Amino acid sequence: MSSVVLSQLLLGLINGSFYALLSLGLALIFGLMKIVNFAHGALYMLGALLAWLMLEKLGLGYGWALLLSPLVIGGLSALVEIGLIRRLRHLDPLYGLLLTFGLALLIQALAVMKYGTSGQPYPVPKFLVGADNLGFMILPRYRMWVITASIVVCLAVWAVIEKTRLGSTLRAAAENPRLLEAFGVSVPRLVTATYAFGGALAAFAGVLAAPMQQVRPLMGVDIIIVVFAVVTVGGLGSIGGSIITGFALGIAEGFT
Amino acid sequence: MVRRIAILTLTSALALACNKDKGEGGGEKGGEGKGEGKVTAETGTAGEKSGAGAAGIRIGVLTDMSGLYADLSGEGSVEAAKMAVEEAGGKVAGKTIEVISADHRNKPDVGSAVARRWLENEGVDVIVDVPTSSVALAVNELTRAQNKVFIASGPASADLTGKACSPNTVHWTYDTWALANGTGGEVVRSGGKTWFFITADYAFGQALERDVTKVVTEAGGKVLGGVKHPLNNTDFSSFLMQAQGSKAQVIGLANAGGDTINTIKQAAEFGLGKSGQKLAGLLVFISDVHALGLDVAGGLMLTTAFYWDHDDGTREWSKKFAARHDGKMPTMVQAGVYAGVRHYLKAVAEAGDESDGRKVVEAMKKIPTDDPLFGKGTIDANGRKRHPVYLYQVKTKDESKAPWDYYKLVREIPADQAFNDPAKTGCSLVAGAAAPADAKGAADAKGDAKGAADAKGDAKGDAKSGTK
Numbered sequence: 048m049s050s051v052v053l054s055q056l057l058l059g060l061i062n063g064s065f066y067a068l069l070s071l072g073l074a075l076i077f078g079l080m081k082i083v084n085f086a087h088g089a090l091y092m093l094g095a096l097l098a099w100l101m102l103e104k105l106g107l108g109y110g111w112a113l114l115l116s117p118l119v120i121g122g123l124s125a126l127v128e129i130g131l132i133r134r135l136r137h138l139d140p141l142y143g144l145l146l147t148f149g150l151a152l153l154i155q156a157l158a159v160m161k162y163g164t165s166g167q168p169y170p171v172p173k174f175l176v177g178a179d180n181l182g183f184m185i186l187p188r189y190r191m192w193v194i195t196a197s198i199v200v201c202l203a204v205w206a207v208i209e210k211t212r213l214g215s216t217l218r219a220a221a222e223n224p225r226l227l228e229a230f231g232v233s234v235p236r237l238v239t240a241t242y243a244f245g246g247a248l249a250a251f252a253g254v255l256a257a258p259m260q261q262v263r264p265l266m267g268v269d270i271i272i273v274v275f276a277v278v279t280v281g282g283l284g285s286i287g288g289s290i291i292t293g294f295a296l297g298i299a300e301g302f303t
Numbered sequence: 304m305v306r307r308i309a310i311l312t313l314t315s316a317l318a319l320a321c322n323k324d325k326g327e328g329g330g331e332k333g334g335e336g337k338g339e340g341k342v343t344a345e346t347g348t349a350g351e352k353s354g355a356g357a358a359g360i361r362i363g364v365l366t367d368m369s370g371l372y373a374d375l376s377g378e379g380s381v382e383a384a385k386m387a388v389e390e391a392g393g394k395v396a397g398k399t400i401e402v403i404s405a406d407h408r409n410k411p412d413v414g415s416a417v418a419r420r421w422l423e424n425e426g427v428d429v430i431v432d433v434p435t436s437s438v439a440l441a442v443n444e445l446t447r448a449q450n451k452v453f454i455a456s457g458p459a460s461a462d463l464t465g466k467a468c469s470p471n472t473v474h475w476t477y478d479t480w481a482l483a484n485g486t487g488g489e490v491v492r493s494g495g496k497t498w499f500f501i502t503a504d505y506a507f508g509q510a511l512e513r514d515v516t517k518v519v520t521e522a523g524g525k526v527l528g529g530v531k532h533p534l535n536n537t538d539f540s541s542f543l544m545q546a547q548g549s550k551a552q553v554i555g556l557a558n559a560g561g562d563t564i565n566t567i568k569q570a571a572e573f574g575l576g577k578s579g580q581k582l583a584g585l586l587v588f589i590s591d592v593h594a595l596g597l598d599v600a601g602g603l604m605l606t607t608a609f610y611w612d613h614d615d616g617t618r619e620w621s622k623k624f625a626a627r628h629d630g631k632m633p634t635m636v637q638a639g640v641y642a643g644v645r646h647y648l649k650a651v652a653e654a655g656d657e658s659d660g661r662k663v664v665e666a667m668k669k670i671p672t673d674d675p676l677f678g679k680g681t682i683d684a685n686g687r688k689r690h691p692v693y694l695y696q697v698k699t700k701d702e703s704k705a706p707w708d709y710y711k712l713v714r715e716i717p718a719d720q721a722f723n724d725p726a727k728t729g730c731s732l733v734a735g736a737a738a739p740a741d742a743k744g745a746a747d748a749k750g751d752a753k754g755a756a757d758a759k760g761d762a763k764g765d766a767k768s769g770t771k
Binding site for chain 2: 051054055057058061098157163164165166167168170171177178184185186187188189259260261263266269270
């Protein structure tokens with residue numbers, strides 16, 4: 048009996064890893080910009096798609112994808128922020144929501160047109176192939192890596208936000224941007240960087256997910272609905288809340 | 304302010320969730336915009352038709368354009384229908400033929416709203432394809448009520464020619480009985496006596512599990528348990544864990560398309576094959592194998608009514624098809640759409656009039672079928688198209704010599720054994736058959752169709768118009 052509990056707990060943690068990574072980015076963006084980034088799922092999908100393209104067209108493996116894909120998607124997000132979202136800053140948040148929602152639909156539709164809905168296979172990287180018998184369950188090595196990577200990244204981001212000077216600047220920008228500007232900090236640049244970082248986190252999660260499922264244009268939309276609930280339950284904009292709720296929901300799902 | 308945004312977020316997420324099965328806003332939203340203008344033009348023709356009474360024959364391809372079954376049917380099915388029409392010269396019995404299409408998003412309410420609009424207002428004479436059994440059962444009732452024709456290629460549920468059978472329906476390509484008999488029978492015979500099912504929780508999955516269970520128990524095997532998952536699921540690990548824990552020799556996958564792809568992929572990751580358990584994909588399409596790659600799919604057994612590399616006839620047609628469809632080889636569903644439309648047009652020429660659906664289907668049953676893809680065949684009284692089906696094994700990477708060279712033949716199941724005996728299906732159309740114990744399946748589908756009336760507005764503008 049206990050082996051069933053343990054194995055479902057672990058499986059829950061794996062799903063929770065993705066919820067946590069995605070809701071973390073969403074919470075960051077929301078905290079600073081007060082924008083609910085509906086394009087987050089699409090960025091997650093693009094991250095995975097880019098990993099597949101790099102492997103297929105350029106022969107760059109998993110490690111490169113883990114590094115480059117977030118960078119590229121982060122850059123793309125920065126462009127979106129500068130070119131589109133920034134222009135809506137003084138309007139009702141509803142406009143930002145509509146814009147990102149529209150972007151998500153657009154990106155997904157383009158991907159479906161180009162790649163179909165069945166998706167592309169992305170192999171598990173060679174050094175993580177195989178599964179270990181933990182006694183109570185057989186756990187694929189790759190999934191173990193996913194849990195580790197996700198927890199490390201989540202903790203690192205949390206530490207940066209809560210414990211460093213950069214983090215306090217970010218929090219100050221969320222609290223009172225005008226006062227912060229008076230201190231000579233460029234808030235718009237901070238906003239762009241935050242949005243780009245949120246996008247990069249989504250892409251990172253996408254690359255992590257690629258070997259576990261097909262790289263499909265619809266993968267983002269399947270997960271993002273849950274993630275929105277996580278962010279809301281975790282207290283909109285709260286970093287720690289999002290991480291904890293993400294993992295907790297994954298575990299709750301495992302048991303039900 | 305934060306509260307307001309929270310509410311907004313949750314409502315939008317809900318809206319998204321409702322959209323989810325249909326394969327995500329993206330596809331159909333884009334399609335809508337594109338379709339709108341053409342729909343108007345289309346309605347014009349429909350008006351002309353009812354006005355003048357002359358005009359042509361309209362074929363409506365109702366399919367999944369954006370969801371998990373889009374690659375095995377979708378645009379490819381539309382292309383296949385167009386190919387059949389073009390071969391007939393775009394005309395039959397002096398009337399022009401037009402192919403239109405729409406996305407049913409795998410939802411019975413959306414599908415029947417489109418079908419109703421087509422049949423009642425837009426002069427569609429025959430609806431073809433309709434993957435997703437739940438949608439197909441609803442369309443089956445609508446075409447019966449409106450006395451039009453339904454040629455089912457995409458759906459699997461054997462109920463279409465069983466308790467829900469209709470004098471207006473021909474079920475062309477395959478069904479759950481044939482799959483159970485093919486893959487299920489073969490696996491039991493080769494020693495897989497204990498089973499565990501991972502089943503898609505809707506009409507199709509349930510029908511397939513039921514039919515395979517029957518085959519397994521009749522052969523002396525035993526079903527140890529099963530688990531049902533929602534349509535369009537991503538993570539199968541906890542289901543696979545349960546399957547592993549059941550210690551069953553065979554894990555039967557009663558799902559399809561994207562769901563099957565993810566189950567097989569994750570089963571490989573969890574090393575299910577290595578622990579001695581065998582995976583039986585009960586419905587695997589060539590588009591699934593293509594998406595999985597031979598590394599993962601190699602060795603799988605599958606039942607199919609059509610494989611492009613079967614003989615000269617299938618090769619010639621498939622290459623033509625691939626040239627028009629991004630180099631992708633046809634699935635059996637797409638092949639069935641072509642062959643079904645081709646035979647329908649022959650029947651219309653014979654009956655001389657497309658307006659009476661029952662008469663056309665009678666003609667379809669009377670003329671023997673003959674096409675390069677399924678060979679010579681017949682249509683049973685219950686609407687079941689009868690042809691051989693084949694048990695194939697997916698080649699390993701080393702065995703595959705060319706792109707799309709995926710299957711090797713294990714066994715041919717001749718036409719008379721491939722599908723259920725009509726007298727045993729419980730179909731009321733078959734003379735001498737026991738009256739169907741209950742018309743529940745039909746009644747369910749009717750309920751679905753009714754509910755769909757409310758969804759009419761929702762589906763407007765989904766239609767995309769093709770030409771000729």
